[in-house]
Amino acid sequence: MRAVAAFTTLILGTMFAVPAVAADGTTPDFSGMWGRNAFNFEPLEGAPQPVVNLSRMRDGTSNIGQLVGDYRNPILKPEIADIVKQKGEISLSGHAYPDASNQCRPYNPPFTLAMQLGLQMLQGKNGITMIYNQDDQVRRIRLNASHPAKVTASPMGDSVGHYEGDTLVVDTVGIKPGPYALVDRYGSPVTDALHVLSATA
Numbered sequence: 001m002r003a004v005a006a007f008t009t010l011i012l013g014t015m016f017a018v019p020a021v022a023a024d025g026t027t028p029d030f031s032g033m034w035g036r037n038a039f040n041f042e043p044l045e046g047a048p049q050p051v052v053n054l055s056r057m058r059d060g061t062s063n064i065g066q067l068v069g070d071y072r073n074p075i076l077k078p079e080i081a082d083i084v085k086q087k088g089e090i091s092l093s094g095h096a097y098p099d100a101s102n103q104c105r106p107y108n109p110p111f112t113l114a115m116q117l118g119l120q121m122l123q124g125k126n127g128i129t130m131i132y133n134q135d136d137q138v139r140r141i142r143l144n145a146s147h148p149a150k151v152t153a154s155p156m157g158d159s160v161g162h163y164e165g166d167t168l169v170v171d172t173v174g175i176k177p178g179p180y181a182l183v184d185r186y187g188s189p190v191t192d193a194l195h196v197l198s199a200t201a
Contacts, residue, residue: 028166030128030200035118039064040185041110048075051084051186055091067091069186080188087187097187100180106155107137108175109196111182128161128168141170153192155181172196 040062041050051073055063068088071081090097100107101115118133130139141159151158151174161170173195175181181190 027163028168028201029123030121030168031123033118033120037117039117040114049073051076051184051188053186054088067185067187069184069188076188083189084187098180099182099185099187100155101135103180104135105180107132107135108155108181108190109139109157109159109172109198111184111190112137112139113198114185147171147173153177157194157196166201168200170196170198170200172198 040052043049051069053062053064053066053068054070055066055068057063068091069084071085071088073081076084087097096102100111107115112132116132116134116137120131120133122129122131125143127143128141130141132138139156139159141161143161143163145160147158147160153174153176155176157172157175159170159172161168163169175190175192175194175196177190177192177194182188183190183194
């Protein structure tokens with residue numbers, strides 16, 4: 001199994017897939033189905049730790065039916081920690097706070113990586129299309145391109161990518177803030193300054 005680490009300014013996530021190598025050996029072949037077996041972001045050694053669920057089952061595992069983000073996590077600015085705490089209080093009251101998934105809206109990165117358990121990558125000469133298995137989400141990445149001078153904000157943002165050896169590096173900017181645009185499943189909001197870098201190897 002190979003790991004795909006999604007790096008953002010706030011949080012980390014990991015996906016796993018069976019590796020494939022291009023026939024000519026020059027461009028890695030990421031086409032095909034990718035999958036993972038858990039929601040949220042996995043911690044990476046030596047990196048800032050993601051927000052985790054404070055709500056626990058009797059056996060100590062995360063209570064996936066009640067999302068109460070750890071608002072004390074030092075990666076959160078105080079104003080964001082307050083929002084995460086408020087969202088947790090909504091969840092503790094037995095209600096779900098709105099997010100892109102439960103409102104049937106487009107998922108933004110990196111929220112997409114916290115929600116999706118599988119995706120298919122369609123690899124072309126000038127771009128890659130990612131088709132996610134949940135809620136028909138689609139993301140397009142232009143290869144060997146630059147962001148436009150003026151990016152029109154959108155839920156998926158503007159993504160450009162390039163290969164560094166056997167690694168696909170994707171840079172995303174222009175993610176549109178809004179009530180359903182979140183960094184993680186615990187309600188950390190997106191701002192217009194969000195810049196997502198991801199690497200797939």
